[in-house]
Amino acid sequence: MNKGMRWSQEVDKMVGKLIQTRCELHEIPELAFQELETADYVVRRLTELGIECRTGIVGTGVAGWIPGSHGRKTYCFRADMDALEVVELNEVPFKSKKQGKMHACGHDGHMTILLGLAEVLVKGDFRLGDNVLLLFQPGEEGTGGAEKIVKSGLLDEYQVNEIYGLHLFPGIEQGKLGVRPGPMMAQNSEIDLTIWGENAHGGTPHMGNDALVVASQLLLAIQTIISRSLNPLDPAVITFGRMSGGEVRNMIARQVQLEGTIRTFREDTYETLKSRLLAVVRGMELTYQCQVDVDLREMYPAVNNPLEMVESFMQAQGKEHVELVEPVMLAEDFAFYQKKYPGLFFFLGTRNEEKGLIHSLHHGRFNFDEQVLATGVQAYLNILIHKAAFDVL
Structure with a gap:
């Protein structure tokens, strides 16, 4: 966790649950548009929280809808669901149970963060004024699930005003948030x-x-x-x-x-x-x-962050906790959302040399310290707080 950030007690209390969730998702990796077991897991968790679910989005996607008291704006937070055809080389208790498949790109962490946000919004001492749409997207890895969702009209139906996404990233220090205005990914x-x-x-x-x-x-x-x-x-x-x-x-x-x-x-x-x-x-x-x-x-397309959204993000998190990163030649289909809607994408650092957490994305030894997931939940929560999306805090 990044304790220097603006931190909520509700997030602090849920670290154990985040670790458990990540481990359970890591064990069941599924390839693009085959995320049936993953979708079932997400639906079960959202349903337990009393959140209205929409399933079967472009095949295997899931959306959780949390309406606000007045619902003047809708903020969407997106997590990708699919895994890779990678043989896991980590010897951990929660190692992939599916031979030749692995969450080697951190999508298990992305889903965990979104489920954590859902729990904070429902169980925390908050009352939403604006709406929140939690989007669990299938098929990011080379198959363009984001483009399919945009074309489906789902975000228009929910009248999304802004969309946010993140990616665990071993290129920067654990717990640090990385972003840049303009082109960030290729x-x-x-x-x-x-x-x-x-x-x-x-x-x-x-x-x-x-x-x-x-x-x-x-x-x-x-x-x-x-x-x-x-x-x-x-x-x-x-x-x-x-x-x-x-x-x-x-x-x-x-x-x-x-x-x-x-x-x-x-x-x-x-x-x-x-x-x-x-x-x-x-x-x-x-x-x-x-x-x-x-x-x-x-x-x-290229991931391209609007300057005004980057500035707002830095204010929300505290500028001292955000690193202005150099553009990377990696690609990310979140860019399809940004083509149509105001959208911000940022990195959540996972690099921890002391623990040997240094391997690149798509590597069979990619791993991260689950403590960083709480930082992701708090980063999303800080966005909503900064946007005055709550009636009561």
């Missing part, structure tokens, strides 16, 4: 290139068209886009992390596949990068008399 796309050449015996290469050679030249040429076609002060990344092709050692390869990702913070930068990449590909086709199939899938 726009991302996935790109697959399939190079088609012509087979021939390895001893007669002139009889074929070597797709491996073309792929190698293409890979090197693409790297010059960042260094020669973009402003060096404008961050962008093109990474090809997988290359496969060929049949046997003594045959000219007919087909090679490259799989990669593109990350930028600005849409105009992305458009420049995309057009240059396609031009390089077409140039290779002409030079080597081959065919290159391009599959470019645009994924998430």
